[in-house]
Amino acid sequence: MTPSRRRAVICGAATSDYPYLPELSEHAVHAQAADRALADAGLTYADVDGFATAGFFPMYSVGVAEYLGLHPTYFDETNSGGSSFEVLVEHAAYAVESGAAEVVLVTYGSVQLSQMGRRLGTGGGGGAGMPGPAIYDSLWGNTLVGNYALAARRHMHEYGTTPEQLAAVAVTMRGHAGHNPQAQYRDPITVEDVVTGRLVADPLHKLDCCVISDGGGACIVTTAERAADLQRPPVWILGGAHATTHHMNLSAMADLTVTPAAQSGPLAFSRAGLTPADVDVAQLYDSFTITVVLTVEDLGFCAKGEGGAFVQDGGLGLSGRLPTNTDGGGLSACHPGMRGMFLIVEAVRQLRGEGGPTQVPDARIAVAHGTGGMLSTGATLILGREEP
Amino acid sequence: MTATTPRPGDMRPLEPVPGERPPRPRPAPVPEPEAAEYWSAAHEGRLLVQRCDDCGHTQLYPRSFCLSCHGPVSWMEASGRGTVHSYTVIRQNHSRPFRDWIPYVVALVDLEEGPRVMTNVVGVDPDDVRVGMAVRARFEAVSDDVGIALFEPAV
Numbered sequence: 001m002t003p004s005r006r007r008a009v010i011c012g013a014a015t016s017d018y019p020y021l022p023e024l025s026e027h028a029v030h031a032q033a034a035d036r037a038l039a040d041a042g043l044t045y046a047d048v049d050g051f052a053t054a055g056f057f058p059m060y061s062v063g064v065a066e067y068l069g070l071h072p073t074y075f076d077e078t079n080s081g082g083s084s085f086e087v088l089v090e091h092a093a094y095a096v097e098s099g100a101a102e103v104v105l106v107t108y109g110s111v112q113l114s115q116m117g118r119r120l121g122t123g124g125g126g127g128a129g130m131p132g133p134a135i136y137d138s139l140w141g142n143t144l145v146g147n148y149a150l151a152a153r154r155h156m157h158e159y160g161t162t163p164e165q166l167a168a169v170a171v172t173m174r175g176h177a178g179h180n181p182q183a184q185y186r187d188p189i190t191v192e193d194v195v196t197g198r199l200v201a202d203p204l205h206k207l208d209c210c211v212i213s214d215g216g217g218a219c220i221v222t223t224a225e226r227a228a229d230l231q232r233p234p235v236w237i238l239g240g241a242h243a244t245t246h247h248m249n250l251s252a253m254a255d256l257t258v259t260p261a262a263q264s265g266p267l268a269f270s271r272a273g274l275t276p277a278d279v280d281v282a283q284l285y286d287s288f289t290i291t292v293v294l295t296v297e298d299l300g301f302c303a304k305g306e307g308g309a310f311v312q313d314g315g316l317g318l319s320g321r322l323p324t325n326t327d328g329g330g331l332s333a334c335h336p337g338m339r340g341m342f343l344i345v346e347a348v349r350q351l352r353g354e355g356g357p358t359q360v361p362d363a364r365i366a367v368a369h370g371t372g373g374m375l376s377t378g379a380t381l382i383l384g385r386e387e388p
Numbered sequence: 389m390t391a392t393t394p395r396p397g398d399m400r401p402l403e404p405v406p407g408e409r410p411p412r413p414r415p416a417p418v419p420e421p422e423a424a425e426y427w428s429a430a431h432e433g434r435l436l437v438q439r440c441d442d443c444g445h446t447q448l449y450p451r452s453f454c455l456s457c458h459g460p461v462s463w464m465e466a467s468g469r470g471t472v473h474s475y476t477v478i479r480q481n482h483s484r485p486f487r488d489w490i491p492y493v494v495a496l497v498d499l500e501e502g503p504r505v506m507t508n509v510v511g512v513d514p515d516d517v518r519v520g521m522a523v524r525a526r527f528e529a530v531s532d533d534v535g536i537a538l539f540e541p542a543v
Binding site for chain 2: 122123132133135136137139140141142143145146149150151153154157198199200201202203204249250251252256
């Protein structure tokens with residue numbers, strides 16, 4: 001019945017060490033993650049003909065390929081911020097399915113914490129020197145945190161979402177991080193700890209914000225046929241999609257409470273032939289607590305406006321409505337600037353049954369959703385344990 | 389910016405370091421060609437929006453075409469009245485000059501004419517700002533020919 005065609009799978013995945021790597025360069029973090037992902041797959045650099053990564057400079061993928069000693073005939077460095085790696089893996093899937101590449105290595109590396117300290121997110125660049133339209137929203141001393149705070153405030157205004165509901169996201173993530181020996185913060189926290197903490201940009205408190213870390217990760221995309229000869233069970237890339245609503249100017253976002261996930265989610269589920277009800281475990285970009293609330297709504301796990309109720313009372317816990325961020329997420333485990341690769345690696349671990357204390361029993365379908373910029377981009381991957 | 393009572397957790401401005409430069413002025417944009425009139429009008433105390441010659445759609449930020457129908461656009465003077473769509477109180481920003489303003493309000497304001505703009509709401513205790521609050525433009529020169537529109541509570 002099904003026409004014979006090349007199907008994309010993830011045949012290897014790994015994180016680097018994290019969250020503090022003062023002894024490594026950014027490129028060395030890429031290399032460490034790549035080494036481990038290749039070892040996981042049972043492949044070598046000689047098997048790699050495609051390479052993808054995203055960083056903050058043009059020709060970034062070319063530079064990292066040079067460092068790794070790769071001479072790929074497929075490369076991609078689409079940068080959509082935190083969602084980049086979901087986009088890169090979606091692209092890699094198309095590449096292997098079309099025959100443009102056989103084995104695509106996708107890596108991420110960052111030494112944000114070691115190099116910049118904890119300044120990310122709380123600087124206002126000023127905008128005077130920025131080219132193009134970004135100046136319109138950047139003159140006012142807004143920060144990255146402030147942009148998400150504006151969305152959170154509007155969501156509270158429209159739907160009655162409370163600071164305690166947002167805090168529940170952070171509390172659940174910390175609970176998962178307690179089982180992750182690598183996590184940056186592991187001590188349990190309470191809703192009260194979050195809401196009585198220091199406000200960074202109202203209504204977001206310090207513990208509503210992700211951590212700042214060093215770290216990286218890598219995964220390898222190839223065909224199911226190739227993966228059949230490899231050592232690890234393949235994780236099937238069932239569907240992917242991405243979208244954008246605006247870039248730096250939050251004033252250009254049509255609705256502060258509707259993120260690009262509202263487009264990428266339904267598209268990805270449609271391409272996978274699945275619905276949100278089919279998902280067993282979710283890895284959702286948690287730059288801020290509000291990011292997760294908006295994402296569960298926009299991906300269709302609950303109706304718009306019901307995200308606060310969805311995430312409270314352990315809704316995202318291991319026995320909750322949607323077990324989410326089983327590694328502790330960016331809120332507690334690791335957030336090196338663009339966390340998207342960590343979502344994919346953790347989804348793969350869950351689908352291979354390697355989740356350890358936070359394994360979701362019999363996880364068959366996982367969603368990894370990255371969010372980039374100022375809620376500017378969203379990219380959804382639907383991954384599966386079994387051949388579709 | 390209006391001073392308010394510090395609350396626990398507020399990041400206060402750093403104490404002046406002897407010999408440190410004085411506080412920096414608010415940054416000035418370098419206008420794009422299609423927006424020069426927008427910034428110079430604000431320097432004269434007028435808030436402009438773009439209006440489509442064909443379909444009447446109003447918009448900011450300034451663009452070379454109508455976002456709704458891609459028709460040509462002309463400038464229209466706005467009333468300067470609007471309402472707060474959302475706001476935040478920035479309590480941590482290490483960058484100058486902003487760190488000297490903490491705490492301060494960053495807001496999205498819906499103009500009476502339709503467009504939404506990012507701005508600061510000033511002349512009010514940050515803790516008293518609310519979504520839906522009526523505000524009006526108040527202009528500030530940031531260079532010899534560029535001005536910006538801040539907002540304050542409408543009386």
